[in-house]
Amino acid sequence: MGGQSSTEILLTPATFDLPFASRQTRHERDTGGSLAKIRQEKKYPSSKINMTTQWECEKAGQNWTNHAFALYKQKMGDGVFKEKFEELFQVPSLEGFAAKSKVENQITKMKLLAFFGNLRKSHAHGVGGVGTAQIVSDPGFPEHEFFKPGRAFPVRIYHSNAIMADDASADRRGAFLKFSDEDVESPLDMELVTGSVDTCWDIPTLTGFMKAQRTNPALKDFCFEHPIIYYGLVDSLRRAPDSYTDLRYYGHHVFRFRAKDDKERFVKFRLVPADGHPESGLLDFDDQRIVWRRERLPDEFRPQTYLRTEFAERLKKKPINYTLQLQLHEWEENDPYEIFNPVRVWDPDTHPWIDLAHVQITTLLPQDITERMIFNLGTQPESLGLVEPKSIYDHSSVPYLKAKVNPFMSKLQPINPPNPEPPLKLERHKYTLEIHTGRTKGSGTDSTITVILIGAWARTPPIKLDQAFMNNFEAGHVDILDIEAVDVGEIQAMTLSTDSRGMKSDWYVDSIFVVDRQRGRRQEFPVYRWITDRSDSITLRSGRASLMAHDPPVLRGLRELELEKRKERYQWAHDEKGFPAHLAVKTLNDLPRDNKVPQSLKARDLRNANKNGIPLRVKFNSAFRRWEKFDDCENLCKVALGEENVREFATDIWRTDYEFGRQILNECHPSTITRCRMVPPNFPVQDETLRPQLERGMNLKQEATSGRLYMMDCSLLDGLSLRKPEHQDEENEFHPTAPMALFYVNGKKEFVPIAIQLYPQVSRLMPSGRFMYDDKPGPENPIWTPMDSDFDWILAKMYLRSADAQIHQLVSNSLTQLVMEPFAVSTYRNLSAAHPVYKLLVPHVRKVFAHSLVLKEHVIGEGSILDDISPYDADGRKELIRRYFANFKFKMLNFPAMLAEKGLDDKEALPGYYYRDDGLLIWEAISKYVCDILKMFYDDTVALRDDLEIQTWIRDVKQRGLQWEDESEKGLPDGVRTIRELADIVTSVIFTCSAHYAAHNAAQQDVYSLVPNSPMNMRRAPPKRKPRKGETEMEDIMEALPDRQASCKQLNMAMALSNLGIDEEDDGGCLGHFSDRYFTEDRAQVILGQFQETLQQIAETIRRRNEALDVPYTHLLPEKLPKAFRV
Incomplete structure (x- = not known):
């Protein structure tokens, strides 16, 4: 055999399989089957050695052969070759305390050797880089807690030689991955080396290999101890490769893989060049014959550190890209123990390599940082994990020992040399x-x-x-x-x-x-x-804003990591059915640090209001709990606000229809009305009844067509759960209504109420399936008009205002502000701080989370101030929000679209609607500012549609923020198609956080401080029939009002909510004035200046108009508009 050529003695796959077929292992005897039989019955990882580096080369069309077995047989003979393989795959006893204790003894022994300097650290000479690892978006592996689709990690890579300081030597090359940008801490560390076959399979062979590497003769002897050692060494050594970046790096050890389906699986990893470049440095036949000689060849003249320099030079030109892959094996009963053997590969035909992550290295690590890094195989998330060994012969004993010893060695031993030269010298x-x-x-x-x-x-x-x-x-x-x-x-x-x-x-x-x-x-x-x-x-x-597509690689990677970190910090919560989704926090203290406020001033004010924080209780909370005369109500208002701060209408003309209508149009709830194009069937008022009020001689239908009739509909209040009185007596009972009202623009262009129905009209279901309403008011549900007695009409208006106050506080205020939270959550989750839309929105939404928490605790929830003011309990208040949110459409926040939808945009038909007139000016100013900024970054709609961040942002708002419970359409698109569409959405958010918020809150103190003007609850039931004229007196009105304590709390709450916080230190001024300079571009600063100038011009326009008004409308003066909700 020794005279055969190298080609003639190559082993075929069938030849190599002979040792497995000739003898059963102990495990096979125990299970009554053979490896071959198991492989036929299930997809078991094949142990064919030619499916290693040689197989990968053949698959890639690269001609390379591992001659190790032939060389071994040439020296040791066929008999020894087969005998060694039979020994290799016999499973030793793994059970018992003594067997396990030997593992711990070996760990202790190696730590002692390291402590006394007799154990040398491997992979001590390297080069490092940092970048990102992004999990593939459409993974081919089961759902996994750690490896989530699209998740981005910071990652460090450390390339090195295992033993030799000389890059031109023959050595194993390593790629260590740390899934963090830290020296030590990390959720996951990986140790990957060249060659798919290891040279040791348990602790005894590991210690033998470590000793053998001290000298070439010792390594030679070790190679001939077993053919697989020889084979593994040839498979893994690379002589003078062209680059660290074209090599393939394998994790030989098997780890647990805990997917969400709880099936037992095991995993292996490898790292390959993303471009598939052929692997360099493979040993030729001459090197394989003397694989134990690792020194550089005589004709090699490259510097000793050329690989490190080449890595740095390559990185200087462009990022380096790798693909991290995994193999999975799903455990089944009677699986062979050999699946854990690091010298046996898993058949890629049955266990294909699956892409796990795209790894991009963008930045060279400083050399001192590179050498400080500590990698630990035991650093793994809960969804991965080491397989705990049962003895030193267990195949899992090697990674277990490394996980215990390597970090200990890294902390003990200085790197040799202590101050290595960097791969590139930088000035x-x-x-x-x-x-x-x-x-x-x-x-x-x-x-x-x-x-x-x-x-x-x-x-x-x-x-x-x-x-x-x-x-x-x-x-x-x-x-x-x-x-x-x-x-x-x-x-x-x-x-x-x-x-x-x-x-x-x-x-x-x-x-x-x-x-x-x-x-x-x-x-x-x-x-x-x-x-x-x-x-x-x-x-x-x-400070330059940018889209991700325009970022250089290093910034793109940092951007991905920024968003990944934010997604961990800003998580969705969906725990209140019928409400918009919100940030997953429970209290103000739980908020991310950037969204906390120094103190919640609104929460403080509302707490004080709930405790009668101003000294009104002493003066007005006497033993007589109800009001006796109207003068006491006026005095309460004057004492609380100061007589100089009480507006004239609050105590003088509030009873008139003109003032009633003016407040509906232009005070704290100006969005409550809708144009009446046809009197609805559930409001059966007759032409004859209203003939005295219809001054133009038209009937109701004609007046509706002309645009002079408007409705207020509070019928959704019907059936809400009431709070329980403290005492079961009539005085403490609550009598809310669910009214509808008709308003009219008279010949003087005054907006006045002309008809009020306090309860929804009862309907009957007809056989046809349609609802039929009575065409006349019911005997116990009359329609009230100005033709009734003065006190009856005043009382009807008070019930209407009381109902409207519930909708104002819980819908137009609270719900509208809660709807902003999904936009805030999605902004922080999906938009980088460099994104222009982030820079536009964050000054306005930063406090939304804190504001929502304050609303839920101090206004909406149980124990809030409304428990003593509103007739509804917490369940009733939440149900009201649910009813309105069920019908919510986003265009309700688009001011021009809302006005058009409700028929309020006709200035001739509805004059004196200054909320509309001033609001449109503010809207247009914001819209132009937003459009001009966006056009700096979006040249066309293609750039917008390709902007992954903005498309994810709007989709997240829609699917996880507003429509998380069902598919009920809320009017948001699945994606943003045009710059105009994006500008409208952004403008809606800014307008809601500023102008809408101001218009619905600034006047609360004026409207609610005089309790009869707008009582938050009524203690007396309205009459079920119209009394005779003169039967209702002022005393009846006073008895219907909330008691003194509730009145004090109502006034306190109004004072708290009227404070918009423009002058408070942490708000930084009014709309258009930003203490935070998010945009640093000269062009953006010019646009901001134009916005501020436009706001000043609007202010002048409003002031000139107000000079001619008896009651100036100042709530939308730009200098009075906050840029965000007050907390």
Whole structure:
């Protein structure tokens, strides 16, 4: 056999399978079958050795053969060859405490050897890079908690030689992956090496291999101890490869793979070049004959570190791309123990390699950081895991031992040499940092601040910014620091972190300017965020807004990681049926740090209001709980507000129909009416009844056609659950109504009420399936008109205002503001801080989460102030929100579209509707500002449709925010198709958070402070029949009003909700004035200036108009518009 040529002695797959067929293993004898039989019955991982590197080469058309078996047989003979294989695949006893204790003894022994310096660390000479690993979007493996589709991880890669310092030697090459950008901490570490077959299969062979690598003669002897060792060495060694990046790296060890279906599976990993470049460095026949000689060849003249340099040079030109793949084996009863054997590959025909993640390395790691990294095979998420060994002969004993020993060795032993040369020498540059700490109280920090500057392909080591004997980073201060670091070219991004030490560890930063003093370049990095601790370091990019498609690779990768981190922090919650989805937090303290507020002023005010926080109770909460005379109500208003702050209409003309209509149109609930195009059948008012009010001589149908009739419909209040009175007496009972009302624009162009029905008309279901309503008011549900007595008509209007107040607080205010939360959640989850829409929206939605929590606790939920003010309990209040949200359409927030839909856009038909007139001016100003900004970044609709972030954003709002329960259409598109459509959506959000919020809250104090003007509940049931004229008196009205305590709380609540917080320190001013400079582009600043100028012109227009009004409409004056909800 020794005289045969190498070609003649090659083993075929059938020849190699002979040892398995000739003798049953102990496991096969126990199970009564053979490996061959098991393979026929199920997809078991084949053990054919030619399905290794040689097989991969053949598949790729690369001519390479592993001659190890032939060379072994040539020296040792066929008999020894077969005998060795039979020994290899016999399963030793694995049970018992003694067997397990030997594993721990070996671990202790290796740690002692490492401690005394007798155990050398492998893979000590390497080069590192950092980038991203993104799980494939359409995975071919079962659903997995860690490997979620599309999930992005920061990732570090460490390429190295296993033993040899010389890159031109013959050695195993490694690719270590860490799924984090940290030196040690990580959710997952991977150890991958060249060659698909290992050279050891348990602890004894591992220790033997470690000893053999000390000298070439020892390694030669070890190769001939077993043919698989020889084969594995040839399979895994690479001599002077062209690049680390064209090699294939395999994980030889088997790990658990816990998918969500709970089936027992096991997994192997490998890393391959994304472009499929042929593998270099494979050993030729001459090298295979003397595989134990690893030194460089005499004719090799490349430098000792050429691979590390080549990696850095390649990275300097463009990112390096790999594909991470996995093989899965689903465990079945009686599976052979040999599936765990690292010297046996799994048949790729039955266990194909499946793409797991796209790995892109964009940035070279500084050499000192590279050498500090510690990788641990035991670092795995719960959904993966080591297979615990039962003895030192267990195939799982090797990864278990490595997981225990390697981190210990890395911490103990210095790298040799201690200060390795970097793969590329970079020049040193001087930089100046100008750091602006936030101005609000608590923004400063005593922590040590660390910064990393990131270029297109390189980055600096962490740089501490401490200045000795200086008190840096105080609130409102600007710190100017000079630093020196390697030249990373144009700075693309920077990372900031704190060490979390000291009483003041959190730090709020407004912005940072970086000056490259050699190049004379100054860059602005907007921050406007909190930095809390090391694990919460933030990566900043320059202030230029951009779309992901326009980002260079390094920024694209950082962008993906930013969004992945945000998705973990901003998670959806769907726990309130019939409500919009919200952020998954329960309390204000649970909010992400960037969305917390120094203190919730609105919550404080509402708490105080609920406790009678102003000293009204002393004056007005006497033993007589109900009001005796109207003057006491007026006095309450004057004492609470100050007589100089009480508007004239609040105590003088509130009873008139003109004032009633004016308040409906232009005070705190101006969106409650709808044009009446036809009097509805459930409002059976007769022409004859209203003839005195219809001044033009027309009937109702004609007046409706002319656009002079308008409806207020509160019928959805019918049937809501009431709160239980404290005492079972008549005085404490609550008597809400569900009225409908008809309004009319008279000849004086006054908007006045002309008919009120306090309860919905009863309907009957006809045999045809249609509902039939009585054509006349029911005897116990009359329609009230101005022709009734003054006190009867005033009382009817009070019941109407009481019902309208419930809808105002719970629907037009609370629900509308809750609808903003899905937009806020989706903005933080799906839009990078660099995205122009993020920059447009975040000043307006940052406080939405806190505001929603305050609403739910202090207005909507049980125990809120409405428990003592509203007639409905918490269940009733929530049910009202559900009823309105069931019919919600997004165009209700598009101001022009809402006006058109409700028929309120005709200025001639409905004059004096200043909410509409001023609102349209504000809308158009916001819309132009938004459009001009968007056109800076979207050249055409193609760029918009290709913007994955914005399409995901709107889809997330729709599917997981507004329509999470069912498919009921809410009027949002599945994707944004045009710039105009996107501008309308963004404008709607900004308008709702500013103008809508102001218009529905600023006047609450004026409207609700005089309780008879708009009582929040009524303690007396309305009459079921019309009394005779003169029968109803002022005393009846006073008895119907809420008691003194509820009235005090109503006034307190109105005061709290009327404060829009424009002047509060953390709000930063009114609409159009941003203390946070998110856009740094010159063009964007010009557009912002034009927006501010337009708002000033609107203010002047409103003031000129108001000069001619008896009651000026000021609620939409631009200087009075907050840019966000007050918390």
